[in-house]
Amino acid sequence: MFEVLARQPDDPLLALIGLYGADARAGKVDLGVGVYRDETGATPIFRAVKAAERRLVETQPTKAYVGPEGDPVFLDRLWTLTAGEAGRGRETAALQTPGGSGALRIAADLMARTGTRRVWLGLPSWPNHAAILKAAGLEVATYPFFDVPAQMVLFDRMMEALSGAAAGDGVLLHASCHNPTGANLDADQWRAVSELIAARGLLPLVDIAYQGYGRGLDEDAAGLRTLLDIVPEALVAVSCSKSFGLYRERTGAVYATCGDAQTALVVRGHFAGLARVSYSMPPDHGSAVVSTILGDPALAADWKEELEAMRRRIVSIRERLAAGLSRRWQVLTAVAGQEGMFSLLPFEEAGVMKLRAEHAIYMPASGRINIAGLKSAEVDTVVEKFLSL
Numbered sequence: 001m002f003e004v005l006a007r008q009p010d011d012p013l014l015a016l017i018g019l020y021g022a023d024a025r026a027g028k029v030d031l032g033v034g035v036y037r038d039e040t041g042a043t044p045i046f047r048a049v050k051a052a053e054r055r056l057v058e059t060q061p062t063k064a065y066v067g068p069e070g071d072p073v074f075l076d077r078l079w080t081l082t083a084g085e086a087g088r089g090r091e092t093a094a095l096q097t098p099g100g101s102g103a104l105r106i107a108a109d110l111m112a113r114t115g116t117r118r119v120w121l122g123l124p125s126w127p128n129h130a131a132i133l134k135a136a137g138l139e140v141a142t143y144p145f146f147d148v149p150a151q152m153v154l155f156d157r158m159m160e161a162l163s164g165a166a167a168g169d170g171v172l173l174h175a176s177c178h179n180p181t182g183a184n185l186d187a188d189q190w191r192a193v194s195e196l197i198a199a200r201g202l203l204p205l206v207d208i209a210y211q212g213y214g215r216g217l218d219e220d221a222a223g224l225r226t227l228l229d230i231v232p233e234a235l236v237a238v239s240c241s242k243s244f245g246l247y248r249e250r251t252g253a254v255y256a257t258c259g260d261a262q263t264a265l266v267v268r269g270h271f272a273g274l275a276r277v278s279y280s281m282p283p284d285h286g287s288a289v290v291s292t293i294l295g296d297p298a299l300a301a302d303w304k305e306e307l308e309a310m311r312r313r314i315v316s317i318r319e320r321l322a323a324g325l326s327r328r329w330q331v332l333t334a335v336a337g338q339e340g341m342f343s344l345l346p347f348e349e350a351g352v353m354k355l356r357a358e359h360a361i362y363m364p365a366s367g368r369i370n371i372a373g374l375k376s377a378e379v380d381t382v383v384e385k386f387l388s389l
């Protein structure tokens, strides 16, 4: 039977992990997959995560199933962190999911069940966005979001495209720290797009995966919170991979804000049903860690402090990188004002391959760089190699 299957291409982003690992050259630089690294190149476990894990080892009473919805205490605490005041008092259905990707898939499946046939996606986007939407049977409609050579958000074109969307269409938005461009909407633009979404009866799905890495925990959720205040219904996919450094624990959640309690109850049933026929019950270790941290003021304060230090490190690398690159490409001063781990540099694929082959600098063919993969000591050399393209 299996002989009928066609060979699948490797996921280009994940394939980079293997290519980088297999490169024996000293001084190689990994600007590939979106994982935070410190000045030694390590992806640290947050101090608060370690402390919460120790506490769980001592006190967790059972490993019995938590049920398809997951732990309501975790879901409440994470929602408060994400939605803040905008979430308070809202009728919301919630589901603990295997990471942010699991949340996106459940959201896409739910959209399909509501009769949504088409979802609008700004380009460029994280490649898995379109793949997940399509896997859920949804059609993907695209519009230009970012002009790479000009390093500029194409807000007017985005609004123009969404003005042509039909009622019931979905719209996928990045809350902040846009992947792959690092370019975000400002407060007025969030308000304008939220009003358009409400006026046209569109269903927004917001992906929030890098909260705390851009301008700060609340700042990175501000646009999402504006949207939640304006639109009657929304889906929100939350990842704890980066914000809590829990990548491999697959920790996340999906939320649906609903018009009333009865609707929220019905959506909750669909969430649980979708989970049941997919992975049945969510993994719990990472969620228990997050819930422990957010429920303990001392652990929460320590987690915020460590996250803020990571954010500052990225900002300082961004500034140095932007200053160096703007010596040749004036437009790349914009890199300093972009947010989160990523920027999308205007490199041709041949240039990316040259950097990889000649200088052991790794990034995806698109020219996206993970700034968190760069150590301070490497910035000047990497800038020189970029300038030599």
Ligand code: LMR
Pocket: 013, 032, 033, 034, 035, 126, 128, 179
């Ligand atoms: C990335 O974009 O590098 C991360 O979100 C990792 C992934 O799953 O692609």
